[in-house]
Amino acid sequence: MDDVKAIVLHECGGPDVLSHEEVPTPQPGPGEALIRVRSVGVNRTLDITIRAGEYPRPVAFPHVLGADPAGVVEAVGADVAGLDRGQRVAVFGGLSCGRCRYCVEGHDEDCVNRRYLGVHQWGGYAQYVVAPATVVFPIPDDLPFADASFIFRHFPTAFGQLEASADVQPGETVLVMGASGGLGLCAIQVAKLVGARVIAAAGGDERLEVAASFGADFTVNYRREDLAARVMEMTEGKGVEVVCENVGDPHLWQGAFNSLA
Numbered sequence: 001m002d003d004v005k006a007i008v009l010h011e012c013g014g015p016d017v018l019s020h021e022e023v024p025t026p027q028p029g030p031g032e033a034l035i036r037v038r039s040v041g042v043n044r045t046l047d048i049t050i051r052a053g054e055y056p057r058p059v060a061f062p063h064v065l066g067a068d069p070a071g072v073v074e075a076v077g078a079d080v081a082g083l084d085r086g087q088r089v090a091v092f093g094g095l096s097c098g099r100c101r102y103c104v105e106g107h108d109e110d111c112v113n114r115r116y117l118g119v120h121q122w123g124g125y126a127q128y129v130v131a132p133a134t135v136v137f138p139i140p141d142d143l144p145f146a147d148a149s150f151i152f153r154h155f156p157t158a159f160g161q162l163e164a165s166a167d168v169q170p171g172e173t174v175l176v177m178g179a180s181g182g183l184g185l186c187a188i189q190v191a192k193l194v195g196a197r198v199i200a201a202a203g204g205d206e207r208l209e210v211a212a213s214f215g216a217d218f219t220v221n222y223r224r225e226d227l228a229a230r231v232m233e234m235t236e237g238k239g240v241e242v243v244c245e246n247v248g249d250p251h252l253w254q255g256a257f258n259s260l261a
């Protein structure tokens with residue numbers, strides 16, 4: 001196959017460091033799949049922060065970003081079963097080592113050698129991407145590729161935070177900060193699926209409308225209202241059992257912590 005187009009980084013900086021270039025078509029090694037990319041997200045941390053040079057661990061240049069590609073299987077390497085050419089797939093970008101104690105015991109979500117597609121190896125800002133077949137999953141024919149990228153980026157994290165870490169129970173109340181972001185919208189849906197009540201918090205009224213449309217029971221604008229006071233009103237003075245905090249704004253932490261039961 002000829003060279004293919006990719007968005008290549010040779011240095012960190014503003015958006016103009018994203019360079020549209022031709023690169024050799026990647027080839028799938030044993031256990032890997034080559035995917036023709038049809039969609040990829042723009043993630044605040046894994047794309048924008050790395051591109052700007054603000055990610056704590058520098059990437060090796062030249063680099064191709066893109067943590068959550070979805071597309072069509074073009075080819076598979078040796079020792080790959082269950083994936084066929086032409087199959088619609090999405091990639092889970094969290095790559096576990098398969099060798100550490102947690103991986104061996106089947107808890108690869110706790111892998112101590114976790115790597116990320118688009119960070120530690122070239123990602124999906126390209127016509128083609130290679131990924132380990134173990135993180136490539138078939139998707140339904142009627143699921144748009146862009147939706148698949150979104151789902152694979154955020155739902156595993158939302159389930160991990162709310163079910164595995166916080167162990168949210170039916171009837172509990174969950175405060176979701178940054179509720180209109182990708183992860184926030186998934187957290188709302190996971191909490192509702194479990195049977196919890198959801199208070200969606202965000203910094204704009206139109207964002208809260210989006211959060212409500214995804215199932216939030218209550219909304220609060222933390223840029224305009226006293227977050228903890230409003231949460232206490234909504235919970236009859238009790239507070240929430242769980243706060244889902246993915247914003248990282250120190251100005252919001254106190255209100256979030258003070259909302260806890």
Ligand SMILES: [Zn+2]
Binds near residue numbers: 097100103111112
């Ligand atoms: Zn591992």
